[in-house]
Amino acid sequence: MKLNRLSREEYRVGSIIRKNIFTLISLPWALQACSTSAPFATVSNSPPQASRAIASISDLDQTLGQIADTHVLAARYLREFDELIKNPATRQEALESEVYARLMAIRMIRESAVANLEAFNQDPVKVIPSDKLQERIQARVETRGLRGTLGRLTSRTLSEGLGTPINPTEWTSLQKQLTPAITSQNWRAQLERPELLDQVNELARAWREDQSSRREPQSEVKLKKIEPGTGRTGNVVGWEYPENTWSLTFDDGPGTTSTDAVLSNLSAAGIKATFFQVTNMLLKNTDRASAVREAGMELANHSWTHANLPRVGQTQLQREIRDSTAEILRIHGVRPKLFRLPYGSGVNTPTIRSLMAGENLVHVFWNVDTLDWQDKNSASVARRAIGQITDQKKGVILFHDVHAHTPEAARLVIEHLKKLNTRFLTVGQAIEEINAHRE
Numbered sequence: 225m226k227l228n229r230l231s232r233e234e235y236r237v238g239s240i241i242r243k244n245i246f247t248l249i250s251l252p253w254a255l256q257a258c259s260t261s262a263p264f265a266t267v268s269n270s271p272p273q274a275s276r277a278i279a280s281i282s283d284l285d286q287t288l289g290q291i292a293d294t295h296v297l298a299a300r301y302l303r304e305f306d307e308l309i310k311n312p313a314t315r316q317e318a319l320e321s322e323v324y325a326r327l328m329a330i331r332m333i334r335e336s337a338v339a340n341l342e343a344f345n346q347d348p349v350k351v352i353p354s355d356k357l358q359e360r361i362q363a364r365v366e367t368r369g370l371r372g373t374l375g376r377l378t379s380r381t382l383s384e385g386l387g388t389p390i391n392p393t394e395w396t397s398l399q400k401q402l403t404p405a406i407t408s409q410n411w412r413a414q415l416e417r418p419e420l421l422d423q424v425n426e427l428a429r430a431w432r433e434d435q436s437s438r439r440e441p442q443s444e445v446k447l448k449k450i451e452p453g454t455g456r457t458g459n460v461v462g463w464e465y466p467e468n469t470w471s472l473t474f475d476d477g478p479g480t481t482s483t484d485a486v487l488s489n490l491s492a493a494g495i496k497a498t499f500f501q502v503t504n505m506l507l508k509n510t511d512r513a514s515a516v517r518e519a520g521m522e523l524a525n526h527s528w529t530h531a532n533l534p535r536v537g538q539t540q541l542q543r544e545i546r547d548s549t550a551e552i553l554r555i556h557g558v559r560p561k562l563f564r565l566p567y568g569s570g571v572n573t574p575t576i577r578s579l580m581a582g583e584n585l586v587h588v589f590w591n592v593d594t595l596d597w598q599d600k601n602s603a604s605v606a607r608r609a610i611g612q613i614t615d616q617k618k619g620v621i622l623f624h625d626v627h628a629h630t631p632e633a634a635r636l637v638i639e640h641l642k643k644l645n646t647r648f649l650t651v652g653q654a655i656e657e658i659n660a661h662r663e
């Protein structure tokens with residue numbers, strides 16, 4: 225029976241999680257530990273405070289180092305989990321499992337911590353006069369972590385950059401002091417935080433609840449038109465689609481890494497896709513945003529900051545749903561009709577539902593998740609997507625136009641679908657077609 229196999233797989237994944245959970249959930253804590261003010265205090269999605277001085281260089285470096293090391297371990301763990309999702313025999317069970325709900329919870333925590341880190345990295349910009357130094361620090365955090373930062377930054381560069389005298393001896397001794405702590409496993413013990421485990425559990429519970437809204441109804445109920453509203457028909461998932469009809473959707477952009485390449489692949493294939501843009505990305509990359517619009521793609525809303533909406537207050541919620549809709553209209557001159565909740569999370573939260581309905585937005589899930597954020601390999605992302613496409617036969621495919629390997633993965637998926645003579649529709653077009661057969 226299914227469950228027997230699942231429990232073995234779950235056991236395996238469970239043990240991976242148990243081994244790594246504290247590392248994974250510690251990321252926000254790592255940020256918090258060295259922070260002197262509110263932004264990192266919790267897994268908070270609120271925008272960072274405008275200006276904040278660096279308390280000290282050692283604070284900064286410890287923070288950067290913990291983040292970098294935690295990233296490395298998180299990535300390693302995600303790759304292990306990915307093996308399970310990749311296997312067609314265990315995929316569905318894995319996706320529906322408790323473990324996957326927890327993975328999603330961990331992902332949300334991790335991403336909001338990364339967003340906080342980015343904000344943190346932008347903050348020092350205001351106090352570091354040298355652009356070069358700032359670039360250097362950022363590049364090192366991204367690529368090497370603390371060891372790189374420690375090893376390569378000299379007290380003089382830092383001194384100049386920060387405009388503060390730094391005692392070279394002090395810096396050298398700090399380097400010496402920190403290096404063994406980072407290279408050993410000791411710091412991990414400090415990162416164990418049971419309350420963060422509670423957070424994972426809570427997010428996982430919400431995730432599972434949201435999953436129930438996505439299932440195809442089993443009974444022969446007469447289906448109503450898909451339109452903005454607080455009930456189930458305010459959502460599209462993918463199972464409603466006509467046979468062999470697919471919508472490609474690209475989330476989280478527009479970005480400088482892959483939006484251009486995604487667009488040229490789509491144009492080459494003559495396909496119109498739906499782009500769920502994040503407003504703060506849109507504001508950062510307005511030329512790319514225009515390119516998406518000018519290519520005739522469908523523009524849709526994916527919130528202002530990509531916050532996990534059930535966890536934000538009413539004021540921010542309005543900004544994430546209402547203001548972002550207005551901002552897309554202002555920038556693109558097109559009022560979006562579709563919204564996708566970050567992480568698909570919060571679809572049963574009444575305040576979120578009524579805000580979406582109030583803005584005339586239909587909420588869009590997906591039934592094929594490429595998980596292109598999980599691994600850095602186009603071929604394996606495409607293989608996983610094609611496996612799900614074979615199972616589902618129609619629907620909505622989720623990509624993210626912010627990862628370097630996504631354009632090629634999308635190209636491979638398109639190539640596969642073209643062989644099946646698939647019809648490609650934007651989500652908006654698909655809804656119109658579905659509604660034509662409903663009352």
Ligand SMILES: [Zn+2]
Pocket residue numbers: 475476526530566567
């Ligand atoms: Zn997203």
